[in-house]
Structures are given as C-alpha cells and as structure tokens.
Amino acid sequence: MPAMPERTDPPSGEPAATGAPVAAGRNLLFLREEELRLAQDLLFFGYRDFTAGADQILAELGMGRAHHRVLHFVGRRPGITVGALLGILGITKQSLARVLTPLVEQDYVRQTTGRSDRRQRLLSLTPKGQALERRLFERQREWVMRAYREAGPQAVEGFRRVMHGLMGPEARAQLEGLERPKG
Amino acid sequence: MPAMPERTDPPSGEPAATGAPVAAGRNLLFLREEELRLAQDLLFFGYRDFTAGADQILAELGMGRAHHRVLHFVGRRPGITVGALLGILGITKQSLARVLTPLVEQDYVRQTTGRSDRRQRLLSLTPKGQALERRLFERQREWVMRAYREAGPQAVEGFRRVMHGLMGPEARAQLEGLERPKG
DNA sequence: CTGGTTTGGTCAGCGTCGTTGACACATTTT
DNA sequence: AAAATGTGTCAACGACGCTGACCAAACCAG
Numbered sequence A, B: 001m002p003a004m005p006e007r008t009d010p011p012s013g014e015p016a017a018t019g020a021p022v023a024a025g026r027n028l029l030f031l032r033e034e035e036l037r038l039a040q041d042l043l044f045f046g047y048r049d050f051t052a053g054a055d056q057i058l059a060e061l062g063m064g065r066a067h068h069r070v071l072h073f074v075g076r077r078p079g080i081t082v083g084a085l086l087g088i089l090g091i092t093k094q095s096l097a098r099v100l101t102p103l104v105e106q107d108y109v110r111q112t113t114g115r116s117d118r119r120q121r122l123l124s125l126t127p128k129g130q131a132l133e134r135r136l137f138e139r140q141r142e143w144v145m146r147a148y149r150e151a152g153p154q155a156v157e158g159f160r161r162v163m164h165g166l167m168g169p170e171a172r173a174q175l176e177g178l179e180r181p182k183g
Numbered sequence C: 001c002t003g004g005t006t007t008g009g010t011c012a013g014c015g016t017c018g019t020t021g022a023c024a025c026a027t028t029t030t
Numbered sequence D: 001a002a003a004a005t006g007t008g009t010c011a012a013c014g015a016c017g018c019t020g021a022c023c024a025a026a027c028c029a030g
Helices: A022-060 A065-076 A082-089 A093-105 A127-151 A153-166 A169-179 B021-060 B065-076 B082-089 B093-105 B127-151 B153-166 B169-179
Strands: A109-113 A121-125 B109-113 B121-125
Touching (some): A022 A065, A022 A127, A022 B021, A022 B065, A022 B127, A022 B169, A065 A109, A065 A121, A082 A093, A082 A121, A082 A169, A121 A127, A127 A153, A127 B153, A169 B021, B021 B127, B065 B121, B065 B127, B082 B121, B082 B169, B093 B109, B121 B127, B127 B153
Antiparallel strands (some): A109 A121
C-alpha cells in the first residue's frame, strides 16, 4: 500500500496557476482544499447533531424528521396552503401526504377550507400541534444557543451569512417569504 | 397555554433597554426566538442545497449520500478500519455493509488485511474511487466557495465556529482525529 | 353551461438508508 | 482451551424520498 495517497492527498492535477505565483497558488489551493473538506465535515457532523435532539423526541411519538418539518413550517406560516408547503419542502404531494394525513388525524394540524378559493386547504397548528412544535423547538433552542454562546455574536452573524450563501435561489426566495409573512 | 408566543410576532420594541428589564427581557426572548427559528430554516435549506449537487452525480451512478460519506471519510483517512469508520458515521455495521460491499465490488474502495491485527480490514480508495470522490468534492467545492465568497472570510470563520459548536462531544473528538491523522 | 385547469387526495409500487436480532468465522487475547 | 474482538451476512422492519395513475371538487374561460 505504498502508492496510496498519503492523507488528504495534496492537490494532484490542479490547473497549475498560469503564469505567476506558482508556489503561492499551490499553497492557496491546498489551503482551500483542506478548508473545503473541513466544511464538509462540519456540515455533516453539525447538522446530524443539530437534529439529534428533536429526532429523539419525535421517535418517542412514532414520528420522524418529516413530521417536524411540517410542524415547523406550518407553525411559521399559519394558513399556508398545501401547495405552498410542498414548494418549501421540495417534496412530492405523496410524500407530504404520508406525513400530513396522520398529523391531521392525530389533531396536530388543522385544515380549513380557503375562503377565496375553496379548493385550498389552509394549514395551521392545533394547540396540541403548537405544544409539540414548541417542545421540539426548545430542545433545538438549547442546542443552538450553546453553540451561539461558545462562538460569540460575531461568529453567529458569519454563520448566518455562509448558510444563506449555501442556499440556492429558490430556497432564498422561500426564506424571504418566511421572514416577512404576509408580504 | 396562553403564554405561548403567538406566531412569530414581530419584535415589538427593539433594543429598548437598560431601564425596563421586563420589557427588555421580553424583547430579548422574542429576538432569540426569531433568531433560533431562522437558524432552523438556514440549516434545513442550506444543508439540503449543499448536498444537492453531489446527490445528483451520485444518482447517475445509482448511489446515494451514504456512498459519498464512505468515499469522503475513507479518502480523508486512508487505511481506516471498518470499526473506526462505523464510529465516525455513527451507523450500524449492517447499514455500512449495504453501501461498502458494493463500493468494494465495483472497485471504488479497496480492503487490505491489517498488518498488526489480521482481523482488521483497512480501507482505502482505489484510483477509481479517488476519481469519483474528487468529482463529488469539486461539485461541492464550487458551491461552498460561492457561499464563502459571498459571505467573506470573517463570516467563514464564524460559520466554522458555530458549526463546531453544533457538534456533540463525540463528533468533536472524531473531527480532531480527522484533522490530525495519525497523531 | 360546458370543458379545461388547478388544488388536493389517494392507491400501488419502488429505492435508499437507517434499525434490531441472530449467527458465522477468523484472529487475537487471556 | 476459552473468551473476547473485528468483520461479514441473512432476515425483517420503518421512515421518507420518488414515479405513475386516477379521482373529485372548485375555479375559470369561452
């Protein structure tokens, strides 16, 4: 196993900086390579542990992450239509149904017929749904607050900027809608 | 549960202040509430879009995210044992097997018998595996670099600090191991 | 009014990726 | 020789994505 790339193998066939700072280019690329791999690690571990607390609560209720997302986004935008929720979640109607139907049946989410358009089913949380959503929220709140405290307020701002940058245009638009509700 | 914060109601006051502890307390709580809900949104959208690019490549090859993780961590730590990989991924042996076996059969990952302990199977990427891992890496690299550029270097540092804070103690220890290999 | 579109629901089936439980086998340790 | 360890594997299950097909109610345009 000699020919094996030692560790994070140094950028092999990099597009060698044309012209000037060859050595500098190598270093920069190398740095960025490690930097990026670290970002991958951080996102994997961080996201996993971020969701772990809520997952635990959900498991006790026989639910999963998908249920949480519905509770979260319906809570964030009461009166949202099924179609809009589908757009935010980026899943199919069938996938949503498997999770939404039980939530309605178990009285976590309420559906009311739209006033202007009676085909629409406007979704909102029942008190029971609000209570669960809040419980999940509190669990994650503690976790995130710990991270925020450790990192400091300036880091938090940076975190937000980078995460926002990781979102695609569609997600950014949807986030807009979430931040200023009615518009 | 009347005490439940109605919706995401807009922070009424603002940094009001030092004179009215009660009102200020309310504002701070609201702020944090919104702040935290925003963090949830950012993590959901950001992580999803971060992985989307690689997912696409993987789908073309009939693979999933789990395959990518194996390629990533084996690439990051060539010669890693199956047990250590299980520890990093935090999944069961059976779950790993379903993904690792095909990767070995399709010549992406190589297994060599441990020298000191011949029960161990040391994992490393074959050239084919390295090529795929690099392709996936490059795709994510572009995406992350865009976010980094938009956010600026200072934000990047903050991002790292917060993500690190989101990790639990176990993940932190494992990240340690990834950053300084043999150590 | 009629016909087409939109919104939402549902059945049926598939794939990935996580889980548990139970065994098997080689190797190392005691 | 017996016990513990590292790995592999069979079987079954659950959560959560997807596609395709079809239906009903409501809206909308000609």
